[in-house]
Amino acid sequence: MPIHLQRGFALIGFGLLIGIVGLVWVANLFGLVDEFAKRWANSRWNRWWAGTDLTAVEVRTNVGFQLGRHITGGGFILIGLLAVASGVTYMIA
Numbered sequence: 001m002p003i004h005l006q007r008g009f010a011l012i013g014f015g016l017l018i019g020i021v022g023l024v025w026v027a028n029l030f031g032l033v034d035e036f037a038k039r040w041a042n043s044r045w046n047r048w049w050a051g052t053d054l055t056a057v058e059v060r061t062n063v064g065f066q067l068g069r070h071i072t073g074g075g076f077i078l079i080g081l082l083a084v085a086s087g088v089t090y091m092i093a
Contacts, residue, residue: 004090011087019080026073033069034060 024032037060041053059065 008091015080015083022073022076
């Protein structure tokens with residue numbers, strides 16, 4: 001198989017992987033965000049930053065946490081789409 005096809009397929013596969021990671025983060029598939037909120041609530045950095053102990057539900061419903069989660073997940077999805085489009089363009093050209 002020619003090297004440009006291999007590189008194109010690799011770029012498409014990488015883009016799909018990054019896009020799936022973004023989708024998991026935005027849609028809270030497999031409870032990933034819930035687990036992250038639990039870890040963040042139990043972190044000593046969070047106690048130092050907030051000054052009080054927060055529960056996982058309080059962390060998860062925080063506006064900043066929700067906004068950051070959607071921006072991060074959306075960014076991963078966009079980077080994945082860009083990588084897939086670049087792979088297809090690389091294979092065609």
